[in-house]
Amino acid sequence: MFSVGARGVRRVVRSMVAATTTSTPRTATGVSAAAEVIKMDVSQPQSLKKALSVPNKLLMGPGPVNIPLRVHNAMMKPMLGHLHPEFTEIMDEVKEGLRYIFQTKANVVCCVSGTGHAGMEATMCNLIEPNDVILIAQNGIWGERAADMAHRHDGDVRVIEKPAGDVFSLHDLDSALSQHKPAILFMVQGESSTGALQPLEGVGSLCRKHGTLLAVDTVASLGGVPFYMDAWEIDVVYTGSQKVISAPPSMAPxxxxxxxxxxxxxxxxxxxxFYTDITWLANYWGCDGLPRKYHHTGPVSSVYALREALSMMCEEGLESLWSRHRSCAQKLYDGLADLGLQLFVDDPAKRTPTVTTICVPNGVDWTKVTKYFMSKYRVEISGGLGPSAGKVWRVGLMGYNCTPENVDKVLSIMKEALANVSKLKSNL
Structure with missing residues (x-):
């Protein structure tokens, strides 16, 4: 066996140090001469040497929304490991809150780390196998996005369409299901690009009659309108944390x-x-009864925020939430009518209270109105999207921002902005 005494060890260490010093000369700064040959072409950015500055704005567009102080404070809680028992307990509390707002007793209730698009992607990649027929009920941009994603997963994509602002009847759906015999029907409850609210009662039982799974996007609607996953026989649902839930954009329940x-x-x-594999996600979120395994590093602070936002929703109660959104939307509708403005969705029964689409009057530059809102009052309202682009303004009434006071503010600024735009036009 090789053995070296204390003196021998010291001699070996001294010789190693000497060899290192000889072979790699050091400069006064302690950096090797070889390393100093390489010059840094990218210097420290000046922009990061000043303090972070974020303006305070009122976000009355279709999302994200402003976040309650209580939710902000939750994100300041100490960091935990993503598999620490204290953190998985918080994840379990999130699951119970989600079961309440989804109105489901399903075992697999979890979140994809990402925004609402991640929920859509997870739906498509888990349900679709190559050549599976998927029927997309398209009446706005989110149906278009869903069809795009379904194509990318090699689904046999069939699309039924309604004009922007309209919705599908049970007769429409029954006929399409009979014709296409899809494995999956995809629908959007609150189409935020047009302001339309799709009725869902009875759709699930139709799908079961045809042997079809029903998947529903509730990103812009959940919490603001009634939704009953189990009672309506909906098989898959997803939403986004940044809308009615009023948490940061980062989670797709x-x-x-x-x-x-x-x-x-x-x-x-x-x-x-792999990232959106529901079997892995179900395990990480403790839905399958097996020991949790590492799948990805969950966004710990975002989960804190989601937990607190769900707690606030549960304290208010779904019936109160639905009533608040309905009454604030009606107040907005009445005020817009007083200003002589028309709504894009004619039928009140087809309007989602969470996103109101307002027709831009002839001769009015919609961008000047949105810029007036922002430049003078730091209030956001949005223009149209997809089929409504250039035709409407979109006002969001969601969660924390859905208050009578905010409705009054939007109406007051709208009146002022329209007068200002008209005055500018008359002076030309």
Missing amino acids: MAFNDRAMAKVHARKTPIRS
């Missing part, structure tokens, strides 16, 4: 019922996305 999970487990091909 979702639920898969047993019918949906049966299709996932019966797949003949692997789920193409």
Whole structure:
């Protein structure tokens, strides 16, 4: 066996140090001469040497919304490891809050770390196998996005369409299901690009009659209008944290019922996305009864925020939330009518209270009005999107921002902005 005494060890260490010093000369700064040959071409950015500055704005567009102080404070809680028992307990509390707002007893209730688009992507990649027929009920941009994603997962995509602002009847859907015989029907409850609210009662039972799974996007609607996942026999639902929930944009809560999970487990091909694989997510969120495994590093502070926002929703209660959104939307509708403005969705029964679309009057530059809101009052309202681009303004009444006072502010600024734009036009 090789053995070296204390003196021998010291001699070996001294010789190693000497060799290192000889072979790699050091400068006064302690950096090797070889390293100093490389010059840094990118200097420290001056912009990061000043303090972070973020203006305070009132976000009355279609999202994100302003966040309650209580939710902000939750994000300041100490950091935990993403598998620490204290953190997984918070995740479990989030699941219970989601079961309440989804109105479901489904086992698989969890979140994708990402915004509402991540929920849409997770829905498509988990449910669709190559050549599965998926029927998209398209009446706005989110149906278009869903069809795009479904194509990317090699689905046999069939689209039924309604004009922007209109919705699908049970007769429309029954006929389409009979014709296309899809494995999946995808619908959007609150189409934020047009302001339309899709009725869902009865759709789930139709889908079951045809052997079809029903997947629903509730990003712009959940919490602001009635939604009953189990009672309406909806198989998959997802939403976004940054809308009515009033948390930062970072989480896409979702639920898969047993019918949906049966299709996932019966797949003949692997789920193409590891990150949005619902079987991994279900395990990480403690939904499958097995020990939690590392899937990805959950956004710890965002989960704190989501937990606190859900707590506030549960304290108010869904019935109160739905009533508040309905009454504030009606106040907005009445005030807009007093200003001589028309709504894009004619039928009140087809309007989502969370996003109101207002027709831009002839001769008015919609961008000047939105710029007036922002430049003078730091209030955001948005223009149209997709099929409503250039035709409407969109005003969001969601969660924390859905108050009578905010409705009054939007109406007051709108009146002032229209008068200002008209005055500018008359002076030309």
